[in-house]
Amino acid sequence: MIGRWRPAPLSGLYRPAFVAACLGLVFSLVGAAAVGRWEDRVNKVEFDNAAETESIVMQNGMNEYISRLLALRTLFESANEEITRSEFETFSGRLFEHHPGMLRIAWLPRINRKERAEYEAAAIADGVSGYRIKSLQGQGQDQGFATAPQSDEYFPIFYSTQPKTSVVYGMDYATVPERRAALERARDNDRIASLRAELYGPKEGGQLPNVLVVVPVYAKGTSRETVADRRRNLAGFVVGVFDLPLLLQSIRTTTAASPAISVNVYPPFSGRIVSLAQSMPDFSSATAAPQSMGDVARGVHWSGNLRIGDTDWQVHAIPTIGGPLETAYDRALTVLIVGMLLTLSLATYLMLASRNSRRLSLANRRVLELAQTDILTGLPNRAFFLARLDEINSQLEESGLTFSILMLDLDRFKNVNDSLGHGAGDVLLRQVAQRLKSALRESDVLARLGGDEFAIIQEGCEDQRVCSTELAARIAKLVAEPFLLPGHRVEIGTSIGIAIAPDHGNNQEQLLKKADLALYRSKSAGRNCFTIYDEAMSAELEARNTLEGDLRDAIARCQFELHYQPFVDVTDGGRRGFEALVRWRHPSRGLIPPDQFIPLAEEAGLIVPLGEWVLRRACADAATWPADLMVAVNLSPIQFKEAELFEVISAALRDSGLPPERLEIEITESVLLERGVENLAFMERLKSIGVELALDDFGTGYSSLSYLTAFPFDKIKIDKSFIRNLTHQPRSSAIISSIVTLARGLDMAVTAEGVETREEFERLAALGVNFAQGYLFGRPQPVDRIEFGASVQSSQRDAA
Numbered sequence: 040m041i042g043r044w045r046p047a048p049l050s051g052l053y054r055p056a057f058v059a060a061c062l063g064l065v066f067s068l069v070g071a072a073a074v075g076r077w078e079d080r081v082n083k084v085e086f087d088n089a090a091e092t093e094s095i096v097m098q099n100g101m102n103e104y105i106s107r108l109l110a111l112r113t114l115f116e117s118a119n120e121e122i123t124r125s126e127f128e129t130f131s132g133r134l135f136e137h138h139p140g141m142l143r144i145a146w147l148p149r150i151n152r153k154e155r156a157e158y159e160a161a162a163i164a165d166g167v168s169g170y171r172i173k174s175l176q177g178q179g180q181d182q183g184f185a186t187a188p189q190s191d192e193y194f195p196i197f198y199s200t201q202p203k204t205s206v207v208y209g210m211d212y213a214t215v216p217e218r219r220a221a222l223e224r225a226r227d228n229d230r231i232a233s234l235r236a237e238l239y240g241p242k243e244g245g246q247l248p249n250v251l252v253v254v255p256v257y258a259k260g261t262s263r264e265t266v267a268d269r270r271r272n273l274a275g276f277v278v279g280v281f282d283l284p285l286l287l288q289s290i291r292t293t294t295a296a297s298p299a300i301s302v303n304v305y306p307p308f309s310g311r312i313v314s315l316a317q318s319m320p321d322f323s324s325a326t327a328a329p330q331s332m333g334d335v336a337r338g339v340h341w342s343g344n345l346r347i348g349d350t351d352w353q354v355h356a357i358p359t360i361g362g363p364l365e366t367a368y369d370r371a372l373t374v375l376i377v378g379m380l381l382t383l384s385l386a387t388y389l390m391l392a393s394r395n396s397r398r399l400s401l402a403n404r405r406v407l408e409l410a411q412t413d414i415l416t417g418l419p420n421r422a423f424f425l426a427r428l429d430e431i432n433s434q435l436e437e438s439g440l441t442f443s444i445l446m447l448d449l450d451r452f453k454n455v456n457d458s459l460g461h462g463a464g465d466v467l468l469r470q471v472a473q474r475l476k477s478a479l480r481e482s483d484v485l486a487r488l489g490g491d492e493f494a495i496i497q498e499g500c501e502d503q504r505v506c507s508t509e510l511a512a513r514i515a516k517l518v519a520e521p522f523l524l525p526g527h528r529v530e531i532g533t534s535i536g537i538a539i540a541p542d543h544g545n546n547q548e549q550l551l552k553k554a555d556l557a558l559y560r561s562k563s564a565g566r567n568c569f570t571i572y573d574e575a576m577s578a579e580l581e582a583r584n585t586l587e588g589d590l591r592d593a594i595a596r597c598q599f600e601l602h603y604q605p606f607v608d609v610t611d612g613g614r615r616g617f618e619a620l621v622r623w624r625h626p627s628r629g630l631i632p633p634d635q636f637i638p639l640a641e642e643a644g645l646i647v648p649l650g651e652w653v654l655r656r657a658c659a660d661a662a663t664w665p666a667d668l669m670v671a672v673n674l675s676p677i678q679f680k681e682a683e684l685f686e687v688i689s690a691a692l693r694d695s696g697l698p699p700e701r702l703e704i705e706i707t708e709s710v711l712l713e714r715g716v717e718n719l720a721f722m723e724r725l726k727s728i729g730v731e732l733a734l735d736d737f738g739t740g741y742s743s744l745s746y747l748t749a750f751p752f753d754k755i756k757i758d759k760s761f762i763r764n765l766t767h768q769p770r771s772s773a774i775i776s777s778i779v780t781l782a783r784g785l786d787m788a789v790t791a792e793g794v795e796t797r798e799e800f801e802r803l804a805a806l807g808v809n810f811a812q813g814y815l816f817g818r819p820q821p822v823d824r825i826e827f828g829a830s831v832q833s834s835q836r837d838a839a
């Protein structure tokens with residue numbers, strides 16, 4: 040996972056907007072449909088009420104017409120004398136004066152065979168020329184009249200509101216079967232009968248059939264209780280012919296019928312439809328009349344009856360097209376439009392919000408990336424590494440996998456930084472990052488933890504131990520290759536510590552601690568190597584921690600003591616002084632040598648107070664010695680970084696009364712590696728007050744001869760490792776000889792450390808060394824065991 044961040048998938052970004060749009064659309068449609076249905080229901084109720092009212096009004100209007108025919112019947116039945124033609128015409132004319140739609144009214148008297156001629160003559164006498172009783176024959180266009188055949192009784196048109204010239208005078212209704220049936224129905228039931236009938240001849244104003252209404256008239260004062268009574272006492276019929284469309288239109292006009300309702304009146308239902316004309320309305324107030332009842336039935340409609348006499352005409356009402364009772368679905372439309380607008384707004388808002396939120400999340404991710412990136416190398420930083428480590432740890436139990444952590448610390452990086460500057464150090468770190476990347480797989484996590492520390496999480500290996508050591512070896516080799524920086528070629532290395540999960544722990548803290556311990560071991564083992572953690576390291580750490588605690592206590596309780604080891608002048612064997620070497624008298628562990636606690640004191644920062652104590656004690660002790668004896672005190676590089684060191688030394692001298700010329704400060708080469716300018720100034724200051732300076736352990740570190748010229752040393756102390764080899768390695772003699780020659784040239788003295796044998800001593804003397812120190816002249820011992828008398832001096836002289 041060298042390229043660690045994968046962008047979040049874009050799919051689903053607009054999903055909320057899409058879902059909202061779909062839901063909004065569905066709700067809008069459902070809402071509009073519901074409102075539409077509600078509108079339908081409300082309109083239907085209103086329409087039904089209006090249609091019913093309309094029907095009642097029409098029925099009342101029709102009843103009014105019928106009642107006028109009944110008035111005529113009353114006239115015939117109540118008159119004592121026969122009603123004359125002119126009385127009939129006058130009365131009829133008045134009755135229907137303001138009632139359009141009444142086409143004509145006729146009086147059909149009941150005439151028997153014997154009365155026929157008499158009636159015919161009377162009509163002619165009344166001015167109806169050529170009057171005779173006729174029968175209607177033929178169909179449609181071929182219809183015509185013929186003299187009615189002999190019959191027991193006739194029901195001819197005798198009086199009529201038609202002009203006397205009309206051919207219909209004398210037409211016997213009984214000769215037309217359906218009219219005869221209506222007459223008989225009316226007679227037998229003493230009820231008004233009606234029928235739909237086409238009139239003879241073309242009808243004014245249209246082709247629609249008319250309605251014949253037949254009212255039976257019985258002889259005055261006769262019984263009509265039984266059918267026989269009615270048949271016997273029948274006097275004739277009053278017949279009204281209605282122009283139904285005109286009549287209904289007139290009713291609607293006079294009653295100010297609602298224009299919202301279109302009324303269609305169909306002929307009485309006969310059980311079968313014999314012609315198209317029968318399915319067409321007899322009356323329609325609609326602007327475009329429906330072509331059939333089917334048309335009406337398909338839409339919103341109301342059905343009822345219009346009773347004319349003994350027959351029910353079918354009434355079907357529909358909302359007038361474009362009228363207020365036609366469902367306009369305007370509310371439903373409003374709901375739909377508002378719903379769509381809200382949906383659109385919501386979807387737009389969600390889309391914008393989603394887009395903004397994505398932008399925000401991208402920005403957040405960028406911030407997160409930056410927060411988890413090491414700016415210098417572009418690698419993940421410590422925060423990312425730790426988070427990833429936690430993540431992998433949390434999956435550890437479920438996955439059953441193992442992984443390794445490799446902690447890397449560059450060797451000698453500090454030198455590059457100090458000597459070539461931070462710019463070069465940065466370039467080097469980038470190059471190291473590139474090399475490390477090249478050694479890793481895509482699934483490995485590489486991070487820079489800070490400074491010259493890198494860390495790797497390596498997972499997915501069959502044998503994690505083998506895999507991680509192979510990787511560490513590969514990395515060590517890669518980093519050991521020279522780096523080309525601008526104008527310089529540098530060589531560094533890397534120390535690596537490895538911890539393996541879950542063997543070495545299953546949480547971040549444990550694993551990092553153990554990888555660090557292993558790294559520490561690599562560092563102390565000589566660098567550019569790798570170490571896998573083992574349990575002994577923890578034990579060591581524990582011991583070290585205990586020791587550190589004890590060390591703090593020891594400083595507070597003054598459990599330290601100084602032992603002194605003499606150094607002698609090679610030429611005469613005379614003792615020239617003592618080196619102060621600190622020891623720790625541990626309450627349970629006894630006397631602990633400085634090798635075992637000085638590094639720890641340095642790491643824990645305790646060397647500063649300890650070093651000050653050594654200085655003061657050594658100066659105080661030396662002040663009691665013979666005036667020709669020097670005291671040499673070791674200073675740690677850590678003490679050198681203390682700004683107060685000069686004041687500490689001055690105070691030790693002042694407080695003890697020891698002349699500065701009797702104090703020799705021993706420093707190691709490592710001190711000279713950094714803060715060169717400050718250290719030089721500090722050393723010059725010590726020299727200026729008379730303190731002598733010795734370069735300790737020469738030959739173990741960098742052994743740069745340039746230090747000898749750059750810093751004002753009085754003495755060089757050749758490390759005992761050279762002396763050890765002196766007798767059997769000619770090279771050591773040559774090195775010592777060179778050092779002596781160089782020191783002499785620089786006006787410096789040379790001390791040989793660790794002289795244990797006479798042979799070594801003689802060889803050193805031959806090489807021109809000035810001073811010697813070692814077990815040959817005495818081991819370090821407490822001050823109270825040192826004899827400053829002549830005996831000591833003579834024994835040493837013997838050695839010389």
Ligand SMILES: Nc1nc2c(ncn2[C@@H]2O[C@H](COP(=O)(O)O[C@H]3[C@@H](O)[C@H](n4cnc5c(=O)[nH]c(N)nc54)O[C@@H]3COP(=O)(O)O)[C@@H](O)[C@H]2O)c(=O)[nH]1
Nearest residue numbers: 620621632633634653673674675736793794795812813814
């Ligand atoms: N910063 C401070 N460092 C100190 C102080 N006191 C001691 N030290 C440093 O500790 C190192 C170990 O010291 P020590 O165990 O005391 O060993 C010294 C001698 O005992 C040993 N020595 C001397 N002669 C011989 C010999 O003939 N053979 C042999 N095997 N060892 C011998 O050498 C040590 C002295 O070395 P050096 O300092 O280089 O003169 C040591 O590095 C001390 O510097 C302290 O107070 N502060």
